[in-house]
Amino acid sequence: MLPRLTLVLGGAASGKSAFAEGLVVNTGRQRTYLATAEIYDLEMQAKVAKHQEMRGKNWHTIEVPLDPGRVLATISGDQVVLLDCATMWLSNQLLAENDLEQATLELTRGLSNCDAPVVIVSNETGLGIVPGNALARRFRQEQGLLNQLLAAQADLVVNVIAGLPQLLKGTLP
Template identity: 60%
Template sequence: MTGSLPPLTLVVGGARSGKSAFAEQLVTATGRPRRYIATAEAWDDEMRDRIARHLAQRGAAWTTVEAPLDLPAALATTRPDESVLVDCATLWLTNHLLADHDLAAEAARLIAALVACPAPVIVVSNETGWGIVPDNALARRFRDAQGRLNQRLAAEAQLVVTVIAGLPLVLKGSLPDPK
């Protein structure tokens, strides 16, 4: 896949569905400088190892910016010639939930920053609503907030793709033309 990306793309899917790899392919295919905005926080050794592995796999062709909470500020620093990958909205939302922030206000700030971003952005997010109903209030609050955030992102995006078992399915818009 080569070609230009729309201003906003949402890639959504379940855990380990292949959504991040697909999003990375879309960004790489543009041939533009690549910016990776990471939202994960390394709370334990397993997560530190995972982050280090992902950094090594992406390589030096990517500029990585860590933004576990202030994603709007990170988006504001992008250049118009770049392609941006935000991975992922789910961890970003989790960070705000655990910090007891106003999730609706943070989501509104994020949407405004995405719309204002001078570079095309791909946002990766998890679909959390296909499983069982969580057994505790915090998990239900998160699942509901994630569903609302995904809906807002999808409404704003010109391209929405779900990835299931490594296979992309376009839900809205169309993929860039292969050349």
Template identity: 60%
Template sequence: MTHDLTLVIGGAASGKSAWAEDFVESFGLPKVYVATAQAFDAEMTAKISAHKSLRGPGWETRETPLIPGDALTDLPADRAVLIDCATMWLSNVMLAEADPAHATDDLLSALGACPARIVIVTNEVGQGIVPDNALARRFREAQGRLNIRLAAQAGRVVQVVAGLPNLLKGAL
């Protein structure tokens, strides 16, 4: 278990990213934002730009769509890191036809080795209907396994629903 790892989990548009940003800001440490999104269209480009504007100044941004562990290797203990988000990262891994289990092992190893305080955001995707295609079903299963492993390694797990935090593990 990595004590300084917080997992923030919730549904799409649940307010989890905004809550995670506020939580990271509360640490009072220099902030690093590890971005996993890739802009493949104008809508996503605009969404990424809006997220950057909302964060405001004071955040160092590291864009790492496939290997977020690389963004963690040189960080000292006096940093607060927000990885947003594990779901987008897993999508990138699967679209690159990489092995999600191996990539997850690498991610968890990097999280465990990083001395900084880390908050990672992820989506809960298992509460909806069974997807109608094989890729979506493989993704849902891989996301569930990733979330279980992240929660096991985290010292704190917070579920966010309608912008409200619900502590599942650890203390705030």
């Protein structure tokens, strides 16, 4: 059985989304996909289309680039939620120049108030070089803090590298 909150971490193209989708599909529950990506160019459009194709048609998708917490609080316990991904959500918050502390509070509150199991996908960005500009350095710092906060709240934390899951916290279902 999937725990209340699962965090799936990994680098770019590590297989984290596919692993997270597998966790969700294996529950047998109605699947809700909370999409945080915003499409600004053809590259992102192609990436989103690829993810949609990988998931297939048996998902209810809700676009929540800025406020997934509000939606999470409304989801019934007979569903399972995949929030993909916290990294895009953070990027959206920073680019919109929103109050990040308040937005994070609303996200964690929504996670706490959600009756359904939730799987969150997030990038591990702290393993690379120090970025060359202030916004990128702030993003990397905030992503690390967000991942720590989500991992503390999660019952299960998995890091995916080269498609291979590494258990960091909890027990895999």
